[in-house]
Amino acid sequence: MSSRNEITKLLTFFREINPISREAEQALTNLASLVSIKKNLDLQPTGVTCRTIYFVHSGLARIYYYKDGNEITEYFAFTNDIIVRAESLFTGKPSKKAIQAVEDTVFIGIPSAQLFQLYDLFPDIERLFRKIIESAYVDTVNRIESIQFHTAEERYKQLLSENPSMIQRIPLKHIASYLGITQVSLSRIRAIR
Amino acid sequence: MSSRNEITKLLTFFREINPISREAEQALTNLASLVSIKKNLDLQPTGVTCRTIYFVHSGLARIYYYKDGNEITEYFAFTNDIIVRAESLFTGKPSKKAIQAVEDTVFIGIPSAQLFQLYDLFPDIERLFRKIIESAYVDTVNRIESIQFHTAEERYKQLLSENPSMIQRIPLKHIASYLGITQVSLSRIRAIR
DNA sequence: CCTTTCTTTTTACATATGTTAAATAATCAG
DNA sequence: CTGATTATTTAACATATGTAAAAAGAAAGG
Structure with a gap:
């Protein structure tokens, strides 16, 4: 599959959100490029200002950061999901967060400065x-509501029912920090059958 | 102060975010209208689809909803803050949330359908x-990070330092549910001097 | 295939927050 | 001003989750 076909798949997804003109699609295609990242490697490190908007073409990625020396997963991105460190992109400040491939992952990247020019x-x-x-x-x-008013057990079970493949594809330590609990707590929750 | 002057104050605030043409400002002004709501009364009830985007001109308002019979405050809006039930506005579904004046409050309302036409x-x-x-x-x-990785005590103290007037202006029961804890817990936290 | 490393579970104990109920304190309406 | 209502605090006990350390299990590299 050529790079252009991969971007076409993303454009097809975009059409369901908001159709854009053929010229606009062409302009986006010209900006977009593919990046392949091997499992467990970072696409973008911490400490650098976010200047590219990524979408996941294939594979699975996460945004993570360090809190008191512990790695915290903030977000998982699957096929067609946007993955961007918004707190850096929209403020221009260096990001404290990193993007990592959880599996071998192909990203579609769009440079933000050029994208913002296309907005005009x-x-x-x-x-x-x-x-x-x-x-x-x-x-x-909605996620805030989920965190504040459901126990970790309820959140785990909801994640399990909504997206069961996550449990197979993602190390539990990442799921634990995404749920806002320790790995020990998650293990305990899972043990209760 | 006339209605137009009140909207002018909001436009001045908008200029710092993104300047718009004089014609655009005029078009927004034509759409905008003022609504005054007395303390503890609802501006918008639950069960209705959100069709108006509000900003707080003066006073103080909140978004709240019911969870297992308990009232939960999701958001506080101060002067110039936007207050909108996004989960309803952006999906077209009836909102489970309500907007209430915490103090006597003047809102500036912009009907969303007409605003979206202005976008064109x-x-x-x-x-x-x-x-x-x-x-x-x-x-x-950022709020998710705050909830997941700080204790209720830390969150209360941060709120106290960033916006001390909130404690005077807002009943503690609303602050407790905003922090994601019970009022009893908040009271305990406050007692530790 | 074996060794090393990483991931997950288990155990024991500590602690923050929840729940229920009652006591105070503050606010409001007449 | 006074009684009624609402808001806040306090107490006692229950429970979910955290912490630390070790054991068990799975994956990866040579």
Whole structure:
């Protein structure tokens, strides 16, 4: 499969969110490039300002950071999911977070500076990305509710029912920190049948 | 102060986020209207789809909902803050959440359908609101980190140092549910001097 | 295939927060 | 001002999750 075909798949996904003109699709395609990262390696390290917006083409990735010496997973991205360290991209500050391939992963990268220039030429593209962020915002608000008002056991079981493959594909230590608990707690929860 | 002057104050605030043309400002002003709500009364009830984007002109408001019969405060909005039930606005579904005035509050309301039409006429306005949502998204991601990796005591003390007036202006029961703890827990935390 | 390393589970104990109920304190309406 | 309502604190006990250390299991490299 050529690079262009891989980007076409992402454009197809974009059409469901917000259709954009053929010229706009072409402009996006010209900006986009593929990056392959082997399992457990970082796509982007901490300490650098985020200047690229990534989508997962294949594989599985995560955003993580360190808290008191412990690695915390903040987000998992599957096929077609956006993966971006928003707190750095939107503020211009160096990111304290890193992006890592959980499996061998192919990313589609779009340089943010050039994308923002396209916003001026193609309001449709700006609208597309506005809607992507709106959707991410709603997801995040819902996640706060999930964290604050469900026990770790409830959150684990919900994750298990909504996305059972995660348990197979992702080390439990990452799932534990994503759920906001220790690995020991997760193990205990899993043991209760 | 006339209604127009109150909206002018909001436009001044908008200029710092993303300047828009004079025509765009005029179009926004034409859409905007003022709503005054007395303390403890709802601006928007639950069960209805959110069709208006509000900003706080003066006073103080919150978004809340019911969880197992208990009232949970999700968000506080101060002067110039946006207050909107995003999970309903962006999905078109009825909201399970309500907006309430914590003090006598003046809101500036912008009907979402008409605002979205303005996006077509004035890409600057769409950009302004994209940036507002991006900023809200970053705030929300940071809040997840705060909830997951700080104790309730740490979160209370941070809130106290960042925004001490909240403790005076808002009943502690609302602050407790905002922090994700019971009022009893908050009281205990406060007692430790 | 074996050794090393990484991941997951188990155990024992510590602690933060929840639950329920009652006591105080503050606010509000008449 | 006064009684009623609402908000806040306190107490006693229950429970979920954290911490530390060790054991067991799985994966990876030579």
